Amino acid sequence: MSYAKAPFKEQTLAFFHPLLHTEAENLAAYNNQIIKALCAWLELPAEIYIASELPPFSDDKNLRLIEMCKYFQCNEYLSGNGARKYNDEEMYKANQVELTYVSYNFPAYPQLHGEFIAGLSMLDVMMMNSKEQILEFLK
Numbered sequence: 733m734s735y736a737k738a739p740f741k742e743q744t745l746a747f748f749h750p751l752l753h754t755e756a757e758n759l760a761a762y763n764n765q766i767i768k769a770l771c772a773w774l775e776l777p778a779e780i781y782i783a784s785e786l787p788p789f790s791d792d793k794n795l796r797l798i799e800m801c802k803y804f805q806c807n808e809y810l811s812g813n814g815a816r817k818y819n820d821e822e823m824y825k826a827n828q829v830e831l832t833y834v835s836y837n838f839p840a841y842p843q844l845h846g847e848f849i850a851g852l853s854m855l856d857v858m859m860m861n862s863k864e865q866i867l868e869f870l871k
Contacts, residue, residue: 740859747769747858786803794824839869
């Protein structure tokens with residue numbers, strides 16, 4: 733998909749250009765740099781933690797998330813709907829952690845070529861929308 737005629741091409745290229753020239757230890761670290769830069773650009777206060785830099789937690793996938801909630805002193809875990817298959821809801825209840833399923837459907841926005849295609853990338857969102865529009869989408 734070409735973005736030559738995208739309405740917010742210049743702002744998007746200005747945002748991504750420095751990121752294309754940064755070095756990172758690995759792809760995960762590079763992704764983390766991009767996420768932090770997006771949060772800063774959108775002025776979203778976010779504390780981002782890398783799981784491998786935290787103390788060790790349980791090897792059990794449910795208990796690990798419960799332990800992380802307790803580590804950060806939170807009593808609710810937000811989970812995607814796809815995790816319903818493997819979340820042990822009783823384990824969360826037993827540990828006084830509320831398990832809340834969330835589903836987010838990004839609103840359709842004009843794209844350059846044909847019908848709206850959901851879930852392309854943040855690059856597409858930024859090319860086609862102003863910062864203010866993006867912030868409205870996130871509300």
